[in-house]
Amino acid sequence: MPIVYQDQDLTHKILGAAIEVHRNLGPGLLESAYRFCLCMEFDSLGISYKQELVVPIMYKNKKCDCGFRVDFLVEDKVILELKSVEQLLPIYEAQLLTYLRLLSKQVGLLMNFNEPILKKGIKRCVLQAKDRTV
DSSP, X not given: OOOOOTTHHHHHHHHHHHHHHHHHHOSSSOHHHXXXXXXXXXXXXXXXXXXXXXXXXXXXXXXXXXXXXXXXXXXXXXXXXXXXXXXXXXXXXXXXXXXXXXXXXXXXXXXXSOSSSGGGGEEEEEOOGGGSOO
């Protein structure tokens, strides 16, 4: 049974933009190249986003900026983490899940652009409402 979550239309647009970038550039480049071109795709589609958004953590009631940043927060709803690695490791998914919780978001996409077929390098993470509070 497919997972139902908010913002499915938005994630489909994000995936379409990423596929377009991958189709034009192919695998093997640095993350920064894919990030730059993805911004161009988002702009052309009228999709709003924030890049390199700081993710603060709270420790003993103190806000700490420990240098954590999400690659993209799209439409203030979907977290997008880009990779260009040999394979996606469990730590990348754990990182995305933590960002979802820290920012109280439901949906995140983890994309590895270093795949011959981008679809094989995409991992979607969905948090239920009870899991989104820190």
